[in-house]
Amino acid sequence: MGFRDRGVEIKTPEQIEGMRAAGLVVGRTLELLRASVRPGITTGELDAIAEDHIRSSGATPSFKGYHGFPGSICASVNDEVVHGIPGERVLAEGDVVSIDCGAITLDDSGQGWHGDAAITVAVGTVPAEVTELMRVTEEAMWRGIAAARLGGRVTDISHAVESHVRSQGDYGILEDYVGHGIGSAMHQPPNVPNYGRPGRGPKLVRGLALAVEPMITLGSKETVVLDDDWTVLSEDGSWSAHFEHTFTLTPAGAWVLTALDGGEEMLGRLGVPYGGA
Incomplete structure (x- = not known):
């Protein structure tokens, strides 16, 4: 493991394997939570399911206790964007809930490695515009990952995310909350904005791992934070969606560490080489 470009952490292939272990725990936890979402369940019950699954998988929740955060997941409902x-x-028919999840696994040396991902799930039937918002947000995430190439720059991802969202309609793209580097800590340099010109920021090199996470609203990009100092809402009350994956680049292509199939299916749909093991 080395550092370059103002603290950007570069992992060895073996360390990336450690991140894949954490990513699989996160991916499986999110699939369990997706299946658990239903009218009548509380966000606290979802949190308990997540913590139990993460710990029973031999991992530790990344979020619990992080700067005092009390949960193992972030559960953001409707106009709550993140955190x-x-x-x-209690979740009700017609709600949407963004579920953000992180886990830490230890390698043989005792070093912890992080995985971080998020999904937005409809609770029963939701309005068509919300279903479309979820589709646009998730696809923007994938298009951001698909734009990454060894030798490219971080904002190649940002530009691809923004370009897709702008092509789909008049949506709000959060600017104050961004993706990030990840590895031996959950949040590391560099930031990965969801907007901007391509060709800027640190170079995309082997061993760099990034979390790409577009946060999109049906209205304004402006946000407010509740008195709990965590929950971020859209300023105009518009509903939002949030999707996230952790990925890295290998000489063969992109490898999505928090996707159960490594991202092979979605990258293939976008015509992008799959770089996973």
Whole structure:
């Protein structure tokens, strides 16, 4: 493991394998939570399911205790964009919930490696515009990952995310909350904005791992934070969607460490080489 470009962490192939172990725990936890979402369940119950699954998988929740955050997941409902604290809120028919999850696994040396991913899930039937928002947001994430190439720059990802969202309609792209580097810590340099010109920022090199996470609203990009100092809402009350994956680049192509299939299916649909093991 080395550092370059103002603290950007570069992992060895073996260390990336450690991140894949964490990523699989996150991916499986999110699939369990997706299947658990239903009208009548509380966000606190989802949090308990997540923590139990992460710990029973031999991992530790990344979020719990992080700067005092009380949950193992972030559960953000409707106009809550990100960082919602799980608790007594009951999900109702027609809601959408963004579930953000992180896990830490230890390698043979005792070093911890992080995985971080998020999904947005409809609770029963939701309005067509919300279904479309979810589709646009998730596809923008994949198009951002697909734009990454060894030797390219971080904002190649940013530009691809923004270009896709802009091509699909009049949506709000959050600017104050961005993707990030990840590895031996959950949040590392460099930032990965969801907007901007291509060809800027640190170079995309082997051993760099990034979390790409577009946060998109049906209205304004402006946000407010609740008195809990965590929950981020859209300023105009518009509903939002949030998707995230952790990925890296190998000489063969992109490898999505938090996708159960490594991203092979979605990258193939986009005509991008798959770089996973």
